[in-house]
Amino acid sequence: MIAITDQPIDHAAVTDRVRSTRAGAVCTFLGTTREFTGGRTTNHLDYEAYPGMAERTLEDLEAQARQRWDLIEVAVVHRVGRVELGEISVVVAVSSPHRVAAFEACQWLMDTIKQVVPIWKKEIWADGTEEWVHPGLGPESGQAGP
Amino acid sequence: MTVTIRLFAVARQRVGAPEIRVDLPEPATVGDLRRAAGEQYPELALLLPAMMVAVENEYVGDAVAVAEGSEIALIPPVSGGSAAFATPPAGTQ
Numbered sequence: 001m002i003a004i005t006d007q008p009i010d011h012a013a014v015t016d017r018v019r020s021t022r023a024g025a026v027c028t029f030l031g032t033t034r035e036f037t038g039g040r041t042t043n044h045l046d047y048e049a050y051p052g053m054a055e056r057t058l059e060d061l062e063a064q065a066r067q068r069w070d071l072i073e074v075a076v077v078h079r080v081g082r083v084e085l086g087e088i089s090v091v092v093a094v095s096s097p098h099r100v101a102a103f104e105a106c107q108w109l110m111d112t113i114k115q116v117v118p119i120w121k122k123e124i125w126a127d128g129t130e131e132w133v134h135p136g137l138g139p140e141s142g143q144a145g146p
Numbered sequence: 147m148t149v150t151i152r153l154f155a156v157a158r159q160r161v162g163a164p165e166i167r168v169d170l171p172e173p174a175t176v177g178d179l180r181r182a183a184g185e186q187y188p189e190l191a192l193l194l195p196a197m198m199v200a201v202e203n204e205y206v207g208d209a210v211a212v213a214e215g216s217e218i219a220l221i222p223p224v225s226g227g228s229a230a231f232a233t234p235p236a237g238t239q
């Protein structure tokens with residue numbers, strides 16, 4: 001199950017979606033908004049997705065994870081729009097007969113989501129300045145580095 | 147031909163619009179599109195080497211042909227960064 005939403009995510013409901021009598025393991029990851037990054041203070045984050053391609057890429061990652069690991073259910077929900085401190089921006093939940101597959105698939109999904117799914121975040125710092133987070137875009141591109 | 151290219155995040159911010167229209171010779175590849183976009187929108191030139199190009203919701207390489215009417219987007223590096231994206235220009239982090 002893949003979803004992108006501009007509403008707060010009910011992580012318990014996402015976890016419940018992957019639970020199964022066939023599962024011996026359920027692993028849920030929550031990505032949450034961090035207040036302090038490298039000495040700077042965040043006020044909130046603003047996420048933007050490429051509608052359509054973001055969902056399609058997530059579905060492709062779910063299919064790849066199911067090929068690599070023995071998974072029962074997979075659920076990924078990503079927030080867009082304004083996300084306050086401590087709020088959840090992404091939930092990845094997987095179930096499997098055994099825990100190793102659940103741990104590994106959950107980590108691989110989250111790491112890969114952050115590499116290839118077209119969803120971007122903008123830091124709105126406590127001092128009022130804003131900055132799109134684009135690793136690899138350094139000062140020569142006119143963008144402050146990460 | 148003229149193609150419409152969707153922009154996101156810092157690219158949209160630089161141009162000040164969610165999409166641009168770029169004139170291309172026919173036939174044209176994604177590499178041609180990169181060059182033309184940088185020439186016709188100089189504010190994107192420094193970002194282009196680090197951006198991926200998506201055609202019909204899939205990442206494509208520079209050798210792929212571009213067809214009029216295709217859904218095309220420039221994809222800035224996403225928040226986790228990745229080897230999936232082009233190596234940043236020398237001297238950047």
